[in-house]
Amino acid sequence: MANVFEDMAPEELDRTIVELERQADEVRARHLRLDMARGKPSPEQTALSKPMLDLIGSTTELVDGDGVVDNYGSPDGLPSARALAAEILGVDAENVLVNGSSSLSLMHALVTSGFTNGVAGNKPWYQQGKVKWLCPAPGYDRHFGITAHLGIENVPVPMGEEGPDMDMVQRLVESDPSVKGIWCVPKYSNPTGVVYSDRVVRRFAMLKPAAPDFRVYWDNAYVVHGFMDEEDPLLNIFDALEEAGTTDLVYEFGSTAKVTFPGSGIAFVTASPQDMAEIRKSFQVARVSPEKFSQFAHARYLKDLDGVRAHMRRHAAIVRPRFELVESKLSEGLGGLGVATWTHPRGGYFVSFEGPEGSARRIVKLMADLGVKLTSAGATWPYGRDPKDTNIRIAPTYPSLEELGAALDVFVVAVKLVSAKLVRE
Ligand code: PLP
Numbered sequence: 001m002a003n004v005f006e007d008m009a010p011e012e013l014d015r016t017i018v019e020l021e022r023q024a025d026e027v028r029a030r031h032l033r034l035d036m037a038r039g040k041p042s043p044e045q046t047a048l049s050k051p052m053l054d055l056i057g058s059t060t061e062l063v064d065g066d067g068v069v070d071n072y073g074s075p076d077g078l079p080s081a082r083a084l085a086a087e088i089l090g091v092d093a094e095n096v097l098v099n100g101s102s103s104l105s106l107m108h109a110l111v112t113s114g115f116t117n118g119v120a121g122n123k124p125w126y127q128q129g130k131v132k133w134l135c136p137a138p139g140y141d142r143h144f145g146i147t148a149h150l151g152i153e154n155v156p157v158p159m160g161e162e163g164p165d166m167d168m169v170q171r172l173v174e175s176d177p178s179v180k181g182i183w184c185v186p187k188y189s190n191p192t193g194v195v196y197s198d199r200v201v202r203r204f205a206m207l208k209p210a211a212p213d214f215r216v217y218w219d220n221a222y223v224v225h226g227f228m229d230e231e232d233p234l235l236n237i238f239d240a241l242e243e244a245g246t247t248d249l250v251y252e253f254g255s256t257a258k259v260t261f262p263g264s265g266i267a268f269v270t271a272s273p274q275d276m277a278e279i280r281k282s283f284q285v286a287r288v289s290p291e292k293f294s295q296f297a298h299a300r301y302l303k304d305l306d307g308v309r310a311h312m313r314r315h316a317a318i319v320r321p322r323f324e325l326v327e328s329k330l331s332e333g334l335g336g337l338g339v340a341t342w343t344h345p346r347g348g349y350f351v352s353f354e355g356p357e358g359s360a361r362r363i364v365k366l367m368a369d370l371g372v373k374l375t376s377a378g379a380t381w382p383y384g385r386d387p388k389d390t391n392i393r394i395a396p397t398y399p400s401l402e403e404l405g406a407a408l409d410v411f412v413v414a415v416k417l418v419s420a421k422l423v424r425e
Helices: 010-028 043-047 050-054 079-089 103-117 141-149 166-175 198-205 237-244 273-286 293-302 305-334 360-369 401-424
Strands: 034-036 096-098 132-137 153-158 179-184 215-219 250-255 267-270 351-354 372-374 391-394
Touching: 010 401, 034 401, 043 305, 050 293, 079 096, 079 250, 079 267, 079 293, 079 305, 096 273, 103 141, 103 179, 103 215, 103 250, 103 267, 103 273, 132 141, 132 166, 141 153, 141 179, 153 166, 166 179, 166 198, 198 237, 237 250, 293 305, 305 351, 305 401, 360 372, 360 391, 360 401, 372 391, 372 401
Parallel strands: 034 372, 132 153, 132 179, 179 215, 215 250
Antiparallel strands: 096 267, 250 267, 351 391
């Protein structure tokens, strides 16, 4: 679609810019303080889980199957919490370890363990010279941060509508033994909202890595986070692995961060029996057993996958109108101008926005001047380097509908103004 600002005569473009500047000045004078930056549930959403806090008291019997809640023991997590996590991920509870409140911490612990102690009997990565990690982009900044922090070279791989560019993934993974891992968010990907197609999942399962210590970090953070009425199926990676006759390739992660309380949910990891044996050993060095009161409360409150789904429908009722508002504000304000595209997710926490080349940093800066905080431009790319400076991550869940509407109105003005000025320059 042609960019309308490019089609304007110079005088008309000047007039348009003057008018947009006037609108921006009007916004500035309102001294707004709005935030569309981080993917957090709204207070209304976290309130849904407060009844969980009433389920444990001083008279509660703190026993869970053969697990004891108020003492050391159950290093893999309480039986009920492992069963719940296994149902959420669709795997065998025997292969699940529930530990701590953050899946990101589990990922950090395992990348670090590969770095210091090695994976599957291979040399630790710190003794292997240069080590690389594939980073589908746009992607999740905190994933990229873990590997960058250890000095691992983050290599961007383009994200498409079905998942990462699998030709590129396969070529790099199968030809380069210094590639040790890839970050994946297979369902309602952060920030594009993409659900990996069956074809993509199968291609992951069929990978024949050049490095024996390569693993796919399958972060299924949004596995139960659809907000439409119909389910969006994701092929189970462990079923695909079995079909392909592949073992010891995938670590899968999940948490209830955005089911119950971010920062105070329960987090879990699963992998092949052999990989789990190594993962257990690594965690056993770090602590005697995990925190279990939260596991106990979560299993009692959510019960099973049906319980989780019922709970997530209540989240969906709150979240979906916010995503609908993003869609309607952006299509009314920017549709047909030929300057921007954005994703239309059916779950997860983000909308991924693409503006004209060279616009993202300027839009985010102008938005800050106008009182609306956005995720930093570039954050969705390794090292914060978006090669074309086009991508902006919109996080619509935290603000109220009213605040979100106001923030999106400002966003439309900022995108138009920056796009028009880019044409004039
Ligand atoms: N993984 C993804 C893809 C996320 O988007 C987030 C939070 O935004 C997390 C993990 C963090 O999860 P946790 O709180 O369990 O560490």
